[in-house]
Amino acid sequence: MARLLVGVAGTLFGTPLFAASAAPIATSGGWLPTLGSFALGGLLGSLFGSSGFAAAFILTVLALVAMVAMRIFVKPQRESVAPPMQFAALGKQIAAAAPPSKAGEFDATAFLHAAKLNFVKLKLAGELGRLDRIRDLMTAEIYDAFRARHNDRDGLRQTGVVSLNADLLKMVTEGDRDLASVRFSGMMREGSGAAPVGFEEIWSLSKPVVSASGWLLAGIQQLH
């Protein structure tokens, strides 16, 4: 099937680059499709081919398509043998290994969504130098610490979150407070034009057990 797709791709959107990238896949089933996609790819490539950027882009895209196509058409056979741990590599193990003790009592998905929203808000407010916007997301101590750190910095630092995951590590009640730990991980760009780097930090959130007030950020532990 992958070969069929590749052949179709070569015919419709082909470029010489595409045909070249398709060849290793096609050869496993014979050389004719390779030749076919190369020829058609080359022909149409000359019609549609444009800049080097486009060619590079298409090459990337095609690698991706090949991966996706392989995944789709190989998966059904695997599924019947053993259910795949599809997300094992995406950093979800912790959430799966340590189920939060109070997770049943509230909507964990909504909680993590709100946590992510606040995470991004906090980063954006820091970038814009508008800390007043995040004043009510955190305890007074944390806010003071944030402000002090912000004032120490020379100018504003452009930090763009590129990808963001959040896992609920634990959820406990200590005395009159509910405490939650959320692990954020993902990629962040420090400074415009810089390559994104991985980050991981744990937020401690707290809220009074008997109160209408929401969760407040009470501590941040940066792992890296």
Added chain:
Amino acid sequence: MHEKKETHFGFERVAPEDKAARVAQVFDRVADRYDLMNDLMSLGLHRAWKAFAVALARVRPGERVLDVASGSADLAQALARRAGPGGQVLVTDINGSMLARGRDRLLDAGCLASAVQCDAERLPFPAAWFDCVTVGFGLRNMTHKDAALAEMARVLKPGGRLLVLEFSRVWKPLERFYDLYSFKLLPWLGERVAGDAAAYRYLAESIRMHPDQATLAAMMERAGFSQVEYFNLTGGVVAVHRGYRV
């Protein structure tokens, strides 16, 4: 066009009031596998098409951008990066499940965008509010395209631009192959991957019923846009139309 009494749902004729619900059913059915199907159907090229549209939008930091029929928010994500922390991106979709999905994907990519579930023919925003409006693969599904375009013109500031990324009329020599691809392979792929051939048959049919490049450009002009131009991509499989509100 008999849009007053009937409209098209693919090759079928349906009452205008039914079209939105029928389209909603399609998207509810395919929402889970939507992104994967996009990659498969376009052989990944939809990413290039979207990147091209975003480049044409020329969004500058601090601008206010509306992405109509945002779906899984691919365009919105790229637009949000360009608008920067000082800018504002709003995403809308008539379909709740697609919108929720897009909103979550934006957040997972570290982008802050407000999501509004609404009909593109009645946008709940003030006039002259946005610097840029985009609609990617959404106009085709709208029942009254003229009304939707007029709404987009209304919410744009004078000088603001509209970008329409949509399937269009393919280059003539490619037509036969394209028909074979869309009426045979596409429904088969839809059946196999998303478990729904009908939804993808609708896709192929709705593409054929959508106005071609010149017709859409004329519609945009009628809706109040000037300097309308379009760019064919992949031999006219899709086209990006850009117009400015005066």
